[in-house]
Amino acid sequence: MLLLLLPFSFSACQDKAEKGEEAHALEYTCPMHPQIVQDKPGSCPICGMDLVAKQPANAPGVAVATDLDYLLQPANQAVVSSVQTTHPVQRPLEQEITMAGVVTYDTRRQYIIPARFAGRIEKLYVQFNYQKVSKGQRLYDIYSPELVTAQKELLYLLKNDPSNTSLIAGARQKLRLLGATDGQIRQLTRTGKESYTFSVFSPYAGYVLDPSVTAVAPGATATPASAGGSGDGMGGMGNANSGASPASAGAQTAAPQQGFAIREGMYVTTGQALLKVIDASQVWAQFNVPSAVAGQLKKGTPIAISFPQEPDKKLQAKVHLVEPVYAANENFAQVRALLPAKDNSLFIGQILTGKATFSTGSALWVPKEAVLDLGTQAVAFLKLNGVFKPVAVQVGQRTEDLVEITSGLKETDVVAANAQFLVDSESFIRVADTNR
Template identity: 30%
Template sequence: MNKHKIQEILHRPYLRYGLILLAGLFLGWLIFSGSPSGGDVTSPVGHHDHDHGEDSSVWTCSMHPQIRMEEPGDCPICGMDLIPLQTNGSGDISVDPDAIQLSVEAAALANVQTTIVSKQNPVKEVQLYGTIQVDERLSQSQTSHVSGRIERLYVSFTGESVRRGQPIATIYSPELLNAQQELIEAVKMKDLQPALLQAVREKMRLWKLTDEQIARIEQSGEVSPLINVTATTSGVVMAKKVNQGDYVNTGTVLFDVANLSQVWALFDAYESDLPFLKVGDRLEYTLQSLPGKTFSGKISFINPILDPSTRTAKVRVETANPRMELKPEMYANAFIRAPLKQYNNEIVVPKSAILWTGKRSIVYVKQPDTETPAFLLREIEVGPSLGDAYVVLSGLNEGDEIVTNGTFTIDASAQLAGKRSMMNDEVGRAVMGHEGHTMNGSTPATTAPATGYEGHNMQAAASGSEHAMLAVQGLCEMCKDRIEKAAKSVIGVNTASWNLNTKQLHLDFDPAKTSVDAVSKAIAKAGHDTDKYKADKATYDALPSCCKYRD
């Protein structure tokens, strides 16, 4: 029964055709794959090997970019298939092996721009914000000199202009009426009691009556309970304190009048900007209400006390206002350029060129004399900020061409290539070549070096070097980089690590090439005191403000 069914299935036409098709495909594969030469179908083996030799690729792991192999295979860490990293098809052998090389097209797509750095006399640009205020020295209160009732106000609203000597109010005063009657009686008795007459006149003067008014009362013999209060200054009424019909006492303020022929521009300066401002500096500012016009003046005062809530100090600029264009409470934006004479003839780079890693500041320098663009990472030490630029204290030379746009793109390429970048200071590389392969053709994973002081001691024992500790003064991470860099610059120093908390520098060095004394001299020369040597004053004064460790 089963045999009969099998024969019936085999006699079906679509099954026979399928078997014939499979047999034909298998026969063709045997013929062409076994052929030593395939004409146009495949390239000769020798030719293929030659091309591979000229166009050698570097293979890496997409998960572990520090792995770099000359041949394809598996990642020795995770076992993933290696991928080609870079093909050296340009033939440019002058490119540094640590450089990041981009094609002209790739650099154009990434909008990479470079600038040749030069030494300059840096100028700090400070932006300040403030308002126009009344000059307090030209502001006066108009008061009543007698007690009584306000019969009439000649100034009725805030903002009205007044002139000096202009009547501003009329006051009914019974006290004044009595004083005038005393004056008339004293005139009658001036021959008998001249001192009494002088006393009454002085009393009238204290009430701000002029000598002409007093003489008129003496001559006419007429008295009046009304007295005019006149303005003691010219200006604008800033505040109206009374109304008609109010009773006032001697000394009651009627109006506040300010002379606006000269005003103050008061700006808020943050404490970080105060070192770059000083009395006498010329400052230019603009107003939102008067676009296109620029006003200028000299700084006349800097408040020595900071506002505890805003952490700012008031900076005052006096400005003449003959046309009355400047009105109190107008918003003002100031711009000042302060030369940093202590950093003259230093290299200045744009802010966009610097990548920050917390402890390090790096730039990418274009390698000269290469057919295709190539860029090398360079660590620098930066000084004060100039707004859109920074002063560079060390790490660059005049004439270096640095990347000012597209820096992140180049650094990302460095990270993918397993080279030094802002995230990887020292990148371990797998050993390439036949020496790095094991017996079965695989490549062992690289072993991380020992870390900590135990690792230093192990390395020191293996190399025959000595370990020493040295007390070095400093305050911040910039100090740490400067101290370690100065120590490592001494020939014979293997490692140098400075602890910010303990102020101790741990050294591993070759005693046949250098000594602790030589390292101590090099660090003092860089501006940091040690327990053996002290930095000279000029070098110490040139340090950034955050590095000033002396009291």
């Protein structure tokens, strides 16, 4: 019997030894105070909680099913929710842009009248800014020794060498270059007497200004947020040659002077800018639009123009120029369309509204609520394996209800219809790199 019981007793002793060693190897610690470590069960001397066994470093991990992997991810990388979903749609889209604008001058129709020769202003026939002038109207009389000498040269050649046609033609051309008209030259040759007071006529029709006055319509350089301007223009239309009234443009200077810098009796030098004439027979409709949609407006794009003050008044125009502008720490674009002021009661500074329609071509679109703008990037919540993951997307054009996705999503993807619903004001979204 002793021989039979000896193997069992040896095995039992060995099991007890292994269990003792295993129990001895375990360490116990407090969940609230990890600095408390003991080699046997007990209570924490600080808080009184029962000590728990520490997991050995080489202990095997607990197996987790693959369908629960998302529960082990950081909380800011996935969202479990049952919100409504949508998917991107690939299609062309007819888009309409509504633009606020203002009527302003065509800067290409502003002309400077300089002094072609030095002299003294004897008589000034225009007295104040925005006085209407017509082409060929007398502006001022001037005395110039240089012009008197040029007249005497022509008269001398006509009297003493009438057969020398080349010299006579050169003397006539010199007078023309000094500003003499053909009528004045014919009168000189007919009377045979030089004139010491020479009249200068306007070569343009429009409104006369001092060169220091800048004619800019109210709101012409405003940012898109204030593109409407004040819009209570003071002037009206003149005749067919005058076009829109420039009376409101004087309001753009801090203290517009009513007269001119030049005066009767003043001496002027060659090349000095004496007067400026603005031809308002054609004006600009100038709109300020955001840079995001400015790229869709090309030269020739039709614009339907309406006037808030006159709902029944409609005009049709086309985009003439799209100019990028940076002002007031904002990027936008100025869109200009030509408006014939003839037969149209337009006011400089009058506010107007333009609508342009264009096709975007085939693009990937999602509802604008499906994209969350974080400032530095845009995020959409992509549904994968029953949870929503934030993914970075690149956006393009925007409409009132839709946003174009240029990269980051495919047409087969499913995204949250309302991205803002998945985020509260204190959340921080970590966009994970998703290789799909």
